[in-house]
Amino acid sequence: MADPQPLSGRRVGSFAYLTIKDRLPVILTKVIDFLCREKVSIGKQYGEAAQEGCKEVIGRLSQLKNEMQTNKPFRILQADPSASPHDDSDEYNRELEKFTIENEDQPKWFTAPWLYAECYMYARIHEAFYLCDPLRGFDPFLVQKQKALVDSKTAVDCLTKRVVTACNSVSNFTQQLLKQYVIQLLEVCLWGNRCDLSISGGADRAQESDIFSSLDKLRPQILDNNADLLWQLLVSLPEDQRDLVLVLDNAGFELVSDLCFLTFLMESALATSVTIHTKTRPWFVSDTLHSDLMWTIEKLREFGDSNAEMANKWANYLSSGQWKISENKFWTQHHDFASMNEVDPRLYSELCKASLVIFKGDLNYRKLTGDLDWPTNTSFQRALRGFSPAPILVLRVWWAYAERTAAAAMEHQSMADPAVTAPAHLTNTHSTTTLIRDVTFDLYNIPYLMHCLLSLSNPVSHSPDALPRNLFVTA
């Protein structure tokens, strides 16, 4: 059976449509406003030429916003791949040429595949700064990312305190207690994904209170929860070969929740090594760069107490080589993961060596499933289209799940109550997977509509115990 068509902004009212119509222009406007407001202080920090450079970049971003809002064709990117190892403009340009030949027309914002369109916007933001010498490499989202962590300090305090205490006594834990902690921290790691500044259109998203106190209330929101299967997978791995890969999403509280989960797995010997994949350039507002991770370690040291203790553990893992940070420009390209083996065979073979690959967040989920218009009963295994380097765990929070109809509007109302579980057509009692595709809703009228899927795709046996090969957690 052929794959479905890519999601695109063609369908009025779809999330892809609303993204291009509203969400992306809002993100651009925020960057433009930031540069207008801060150009004097940017000038003080980076020199007078940078202050002038702000005007140049504002001009480019305003042009980009106009092209988007008037559905202009995409143009070739101008950045220079030979000048930067992280530049991927040649990949974007190749794809653009391919679309143009296949469709005998240049792709436009509302008709091109949504995945390409949204990634292309961030490539254009990169280009806007890249072409301005004094601001080359400037991160226009840095202030938002750092504020998100500082605003989450209370929640970070609670989390690190709990994890440090648990790590200190883990050697006395019964198997049952260990499992309970692993699953709790997995859930914390999942709900940390609520703090995505790209999904919120750049609006502040911090975790303001102790997440542990919300776990019981949030658990019914998990559509397919295969935490037990994850546990079985972890304990079935050979004790000296528990090599995990984590493909990060957002900085801020989410990053802290990810690193705390990994720390507990390390301290309880459920993980022996971890490779952490960061982005190589500013991406989807709040995605984590290597520098964001290092800043987070320093900031937690500054926060003091259990935060500093946790930060020191992370620094030690990194200096001892038990944790490695990997940077690869594949993650900031428009390619979905089914093409990874062809586009970047080295990265694919690196993932093949892992005992488990954890993907965080919405964009990784979209790339795993190709961002195609799948029927919602499609199995995750089918949607992966052959991408299977290792067991896969997907942790993703999503916001809403219904078509924009009068009935759906009512459903939205009831789903906004955390006590109400997801509608029947979105749950899958067989726990093989409910694919969340381009589900539609009015983004701005729903405060927090989130569900978590921790579901298992087609179990593929990799041990005599027939344990799951791919695990799936989204919300």
Ligand SMILES: [Mg+2]
């Ligand atoms: Mg993100």
